[in-house]
Amino acid sequence: MAFVLRVLLLLGLCGSASSTGQLTTTSTPGVLHYELPTMVYETQGTYEPGFLGPLFRMVHNFLQVVQPHDFPLDIVTKLIQRKFDISVDYKEPESVVLVLKVAFYEIGVLVCVLLGLLFLVFMPLVGCCFCMCRCCNRCGGEMYQRQKRNESCRRKYFALSLLVICMLMSLGIMFAFVANHQVRILIQKTKDVADSNFRDFQVLITETPKQIEYIVSQYTATKNKAFSDLNSIDSLLGGGIKDQLKSKVTPVVDEIKAMATAIKEAKAALENMNSSLQSLQDGSMQLSNSLTNVKNDIENSLNNSDCTSGPASRVCDGIRTSLSNLESNPGLSQLPSVDRELNTVTDILRTDLEALIKQRCALIDEIPDVVRNQSMIVVTDVKEVLNSISSDIHNISQNIPIEETLLELSGQLNNSNRLFYEEMPRLEEYDSYWWLGGLIACFLLTLIVIFFYLGLLCGVFGYDKRATPTGRGCVSNTGGIFLMAGVGFSFLFCWILMILVVLTFVVGVNMEKLVCEPYANKKLLQVLDTPYLLSDQWEFYLSGLIFGKPNINLTFEQVYRDCKRGRGFYGTFQLENVFNISDNLNIKKLTGNINSEFENLSVNIDNIELLDAQGIKVLRDFAQSGIDRINYPLYLNQTENAPTKVDLVAFSSSLETQANQLPEGTLKQSLNRNAQTIRAIHQQHILPMEQSLKYVKMRKALKQSVRILEHISDGLPEKVKEILSSLDSVQNFLTNNVSFIVIEESKKFGRMIVDYFERYLQWVLYAVTEKMTSCKPMATALDSAIDSVLCGYVIDPLNLFWFGIGKATVLSLPAVIIAVKLAKYYRRMESEDMYDDPSRY
Numbered sequence: 047m048a049f050v051l052r053v054l055l056l057l058g059l060c061g062s063a064s065s066t067g068q069l070t071t072t073s074t075p076g077v078l079h080y081e082l083p084t085m086v087y088e089t090q091g092t093y094e095p096g097f098l099g100p101l102f103r104m105v106h107n108f109l110q111v112v113q114p115h116d117f118p119l120d121i122v123t124k125l126i127q128r129k130f131d132i133s134v135d136y137k138e139p140e141s142v143v144l145v146l147k148v149a150f151y152e153i154g155v156l157v158c159v160l161l162g163l164l165f166l167v168f169m170p171l172v173g174c175c176f177c178m179c180r181c182c183n184r185c186g187g188e189m190y191q192r193q194k195r196n197e198s199c200r201r202k203y204f205a206l207s208l209l210v211i212c213m214l215m216s217l218g219i220m221f222a223f224v225a226n227h228q229v230r231i232l233i234q235k236t237k238d239v240a241d242s243n244f245r246d247f248q249v250l251i252t253e254t255p256k257q258i259e260y261i262v263s264q265y266t267a268t269k270n271k272a273f274s275d276l277n278s279i280d281s282l283l284g285g286g287i288k289d290q291l292k293s294k295v296t297p298v299v300d301e302i303k304a305m306a307t308a309i310k311e312a313k314a315a316l317e318n319m320n321s322s323l324q325s326l327q328d329g330s331m332q333l334s335n336s337l338t339n340v341k342n343d344i345e346n347s348l349n350n351s352d353c354t355s356g357p358a359s360r361v362c363d364g365i366r367t368s369l370s371n372l373e374s375n376p377g378l379s380q381l382p383s384v385d386r387e388l389n390t391v392t393d394i395l396r397t398d399l400e401a402l403i404k405q406r407c408a409l410i411d412e413i414p415d416v417v418r419n420q421s422m423i424v425v426t427d428v429k430e431v432l433n434s435i436s437s438d439i440h441n442i443s444q445n446i447p448i449e450e451t452l453l454e455l456s457g458q459l460n461n462s463n464r465l466f467y468e469e470m471p472r473l474e475e476y477d478s479y480w481w482l483g484g485l486i487a488c489f490l491l492t493l494i495v496i497f498f499y500l501g502l503l504c505g506v507f508g509y510d511k512r513a514t515p516t517g518r519g520c521v522s523n524t525g526g527i528f529l530m531a532g533v534g535f536s537f538l539f540c541w542i543l544m545i546l547v548v549l550t551f552v553v554g555v556n557m558e559k560l561v562c563e564p565y566a567n568k569k570l571l572q573v574l575d576t577p578y579l580l581s582d583q584w585e586f587y588l589s590g591l592i593f594g595k596p597n598i599n600l601t602f603e604q605v606y607r608d609c610k611r612g613r614g615f616y617g618t619f620q621l622e623n624v625f626n627i628s629d630n631l632n633i634k635k636l637t638g639n640i641n642s643e644f645e646n647l648s649v650n651i652d653n654i655e656l657l658d659a660q661g662i663k664v665l666r667d668f669a670q671s672g673i674d675r676i677n678y679p680l681y682l683n684q685t686e687n688a689p690t691k692v693d694l695v696a697f698s699s700s701l702e703t704q705a706n707q708l709p710e711g712t713l714k715q716s717l718n719r720n721a722q723t724i725r726a727i728h729q730q731h732i733l734p735m736e737q738s739l740k741y742v743k744m745r746k747a748l749k750q751s752v753r754i755l756e757h758i759s760d761g762l763p764e765k766v767k768e769i770l771s772s773l774d775s776v777q778n779f780l781t782n783n784v785s786f787i788v789i790e791e792s793k794k795f796g797r798m799i800v801d802y803f804e805r806y807l808q809w810v811l812y813a814v815t816e817k818m819t820s821c822k823p824m825a826t827a828l829d830s831a832i833d834s835v836l837c838g839y840v841i842d843p844l845n846l847f848w849f850g851i852g853k854a855t856v857l858s859l860p861a862v863i864i865a866v867k868l869a870k871y872y873r874r875m876e877s878e879d880m881y882d883d884p885s886r887y
Contacts, residue, residue: 078264078267078268078271078802078805078806080264080806080809080813082257082260082261082813082817082818083253083256083257083260085249085250085253085257085820085822086249087246087249087822087823087826088242088245088246088249089239089242089243089245089246089823089826089827089830092829092833093829093833093834093837093838095838095842098224098228098842098846101221101224101846102842102845102846104849105842105845105846105849106558106845108849109555109558109559109845111154112154112155112158112555113151113152113154113155113555113559114154115151117559117560117563117564117567117569117570118147118151119569119572119573121144121147121148121151122560122573123573123576123579124144125144125148126573126579126580152556155551155552155555155556158551159548159551159552162544162547162548162551162852163548165540165541165544165855165856165859166541166544166545166548169537169540169541169544169859170537170541172537173536173537173538173541174537176537177537197871200871201509201868201871204864204867204868204871205502205505205506205868207860207864208498208502208529208861208864208865208868209502211857211860211861211864212495212498212499212502212861214853214854214857215491215494215495215853215854215857215858215861216495216854217850217853218491218849218850218851218852218853218854218857219488219491219492219495219850219851219854220850221846221847221849221850221853222484222487222488222491222846222847222850222851222854223488223850224846224850225484225843225844225846225847225850226481226484226485226488226843226847228839228842228843228846229477229480229481229484229843229847230477230481232477232839232840232843233470233473233474233477235835235839236473236835236839237470239830239834239835240463240466240830242830243823243826243827243830244459244462244463246822246823246826246827247459247823247827248456248459249823250819250820250823251456251459254818254819257813257818257819258818261810261813261814261818264806264809265435265436265806266436268802268803268806269432269433269436271802272428272432272799272802273429273432275795275798275799276425276428276429276799277425279417279418279421279425279795280414280415280417280418281414282795282798283417283421283649283791283792283795284413284414284415284416284417284418285414286791286794286795287413287417287649287651287787287788287791288410288411288413288414290787290791291410291413291654291780291784291787292410294776294779294780295407295410295656295776295780297772298656298769298772298773298776299403299407299656301769301772302399302403302657302661302665302769302773303400303403305399305665305668305765305766305769306398306399306400306403307400308668308758309391309394309395309399309664309668310395311754311758312391312668312671312673312754312755312758312759313388313391313392313395315750315751315752315754315755315758316384316387316388316391316673316751316755317388318750318751319384319751319752319755320384320385320388384676386672387671387672387673387676390667390671390672391668391671391673393667394664394667394668394671397660397661397663397664399661399664399665402657402658402660402661403656403657403661406654406655406656406657407656409654410654413651416649416650416651417649420649420650421649428799483546484847487543487546487851488851490535490539490543491539491543491851491854491855491858493535494532494535494536494539494540494858494861495532495854497528497529497531497532497535498528498529498532498861498865500525500528501525501526501527501528501529501530501531501532501865501868501869501872502525502529503525504521504522504524504525504528504872505522505525505526505528505529505868505869505871505872506525507521508520508521508522508523508524508525508872509522509525509871509872522872522873523872523873525872526868526869526870526871526872526873527869527873529865529866529868529869529872530865530866530869530873532861532862532865533862533865533866533869536858536861536862537862540855540858540859543851543855544852544855546848546851547848547851547852547855550844550845550847550848550851551848551852553844554841554844554845554848555845557836557837557841557844558837558841558845561832561836561837561841562832562833562836562837562841565832565833565837566833568603568606568607571601571602571603571606572603574587574602575587575588575601575602575603581596583596584596585597586598586599586600586601588600588601588602588605589620589623592619593623593624595623598620598623600619600620604618605618605619605821606825606828608821609820609821609822609824609825610822610825611822612817612820612822613816613817613820613821614813614814614815614816614817614818614819614820614821615818615819615820615821616814616815616818616819617815617816618821619821649788649792651784651785651788653780653781653784654780654784655777656773656776656777656780657773657777662770662773665766665769665770666766666770668762668766669762669763669765669766669767670763673755673758673759673762674759674760674761674762674763676755676759
């Protein structure tokens with residue numbers, strides 16, 4: 047047991063040593079997952095009887111009728127305390143009460159045993175008396191058959207009853223043969239189970255170093271993960287700081303960049319607007335001069351004396367009235383210039399606002415490099431701490447005598463295996479005796495049943511209804527002789543078989559009810575866990591046996607339950623009472639050096655001014671540039687107007703029509719000439735302007751520039767005011783919170799590194815206490831020994847054997863009575879009564 051304690055302590059020390067310094071990841075990318083290599087065991091946890099299950103359950107049901115009481119926990123406990131001394135001392139009432147309780151519990155068994163003893167006593171006695179009686183020609187010994195009524199019915203009834211009884215006896219004999227065959231293969235099954243359990247223990251021995259090696263190796267993997275994060279401190283820590291600042295700065299920076307883009311777009315739009323407007327005004331001026339000349343010429347013609355006559359004067363007055371429309375559209379020439387606004391925006395653009403904001407943002411983007419440069423010393427120190435812990439773990443794991451202990455454990459396992467196989471020949475010899483004895487018992491009963499079957503066969507088929515009792519045939523007479531032979535063998539051997547039945551019954555029923563059933567429901571383990579039961583001075587026997595500390599609450603039931611579900615040795619046997627891993631896995635102690643190193647981490651980031659005074663002045667100047675005060679609807683309306691107030695073609699046609707109403711003369715010729723001139727102006731100025739792509743583009747460019755400026759200038763002062771307000775808020779945030787963000791992100795990064803260790807150590811604690819070196823082979827070996835070998839391979843076949851033999855033996859009693867009665871109808875008599883109808887025999 048000292049060796050077992052040494053092994054258990056070794057397993058705990060291995061776990062604690064390997065867990066002295068490892069880390070795990072949390073929610074960071076590339077999180078580490080630890081999974082201890084599992085041990086695959088071969089032995090099945092439960093016993094399966096296979097096709098014999100229904101037969102075994104039938105016997106169990108019979109035992110439940112014979113012994114319906116629950117497991118007597120208190121009785122067994124007291125018997126163990128009395129060392130199974132059930133002698134009655136009438137001076138001690140407790141002993142009397144205990145004996146009475148035992149008798150009451152065993153009342154069903156005692157009744158069956160009493161019946162068996164009665165059978166055992168009376169069967170040979172009755173057989174002896176029956177034999178002597180028949181020798182005196184009594185008890186059916188006289189070879190004379192008296193006439194009785196319903197002889198045929200009585201004969202058939204006896205034959206059918208004996209046949210049914212023989213079939214029931216045959217069924218019992220078959221049960222016995224099957225059970226005896228199971229005894230024959232008991233040794234081979236036991237070998238297979240034993241070999242399987244030995245292999246499981248060998249797996250436990252060979253896989254334990256691999257599990258310990260895995261736990262130790264996981265520290266290296268975790269340390270490499272920490273090294274990777276430390277090498278990436280610029281992106282993890284610096285990136286975190288940068289992201290925190292970027293989330294606040296990005297919106298206002300985007301607004302400033304958008305405003306810088308708007309300034310450039312405004313300048314381009316003003317330039318396009320100014321250029322297009324100048325070109326359109328030049329064309330309008332040329333058209334206006336041409337129309338003015340024609341208009342003046344027409345007015346001079348209308349001042350002619352020819353316009354004074356009556357009809358001519360009305361025509362001239364009409365022409366004179368329409369001359370007011372003969373002029374170009376004055377709107378374009380009256381549009382105000384945007385030179386002042388263009389000059390103002392051009393002056394603003396001398397300062398590159400976008401370059402200024404990018405320059406300031408570059409300071410935030412450089413934070414990861416600043417963090418890397420300022421944390422090089424701390425990173426180096428943390429790596430040295432991690433390497434030192436790794437060296438300590440390696441040294442401790444090398445100093446633990448794992449190989450020596452496992453070799454010793456393997457040697458004891460091999461010795462047990464060798465001893466088992468040394469005892470196997472003796473067990474096989476005993477098994478052969480048991481099998482041979484059972485076979486003899488089965489054959490004796492089989493012989494009796496065969497005699498009865500032969501008697502029935504010969505008697506039924508050889509019986510002649512017409513023959514008189516003295517004239518019965520040889521076959522019928524042989525059947526009667528077979529029946530009496532069966533009766534004789536029954537008297538000779540059945541009482542001997544009953545001895546075997548009683549002995550195996552007493553052993554089988556008590557083993558089933560006191561060992562197998564309580565082991566299945568674990569009440570047997572509760573008996574072993576009774577305080578001060580196995581030792582008067584130990585409250586808990588198992589803890590006293592292993593640790594020498596009987597006050598530790600370590601029970602057989604708890605150990606079996608934990609081992610059954612595959613829990614590790616450390617947690618199952620409560621080795622923390624000898625070597626507390628939790629004390630050695632002091633996370634604060636192990637991670638204290640790392641925390642202290644991270645406390646030395648200091649990152650200094652200079653004050654970041656997002657936009658200086660020059661940049662702010664650019665925004666304010668742009669807001670006051672005047673582009674928001676331009677009358678953009680006026681420009682848009684003028685771009686939609688025609689070049690002239692009147693259609694020149696229509697005007698020239700009307701002028702020609704009116705001139706034709708005048709009498710021939712200079713006035714008419716002059717007006718016709720002016721009409722032709724107006725058409726020429728339309729051809730030379732209006733049509734080229736309307737069909738010219740350049741003219742269309744200029745009008746379109748003017749309209750587009752106006753719309754762009756209108757969009758940019760819409761609420762411009764308010765926009766700039768909001769940007770400056772946001773800028774002021776962000777600047778206050780940068781001034782007051784940068785140092786706080788740096789500290790918080792540094793703590794977060796340090797916690798992430800330390801959390802690797804905490805997660806790793808927590809996993810090691812769980813792996814050592816719950817998973818490493820699973821004691822499941824111990825529970826499996828116990829199940830194999832009791833549930834499989836003892837109960838499944840020995841007790842169940844034993845109970846089925848006595849059940850079959852006992853059934854056939856008990857049924858032999860009515861079989862004897864009926865066979866004696868039936869033999870009278872088959873055997874040839876020496877004398878007979880005279881009958882008129884021989885068929886009545």
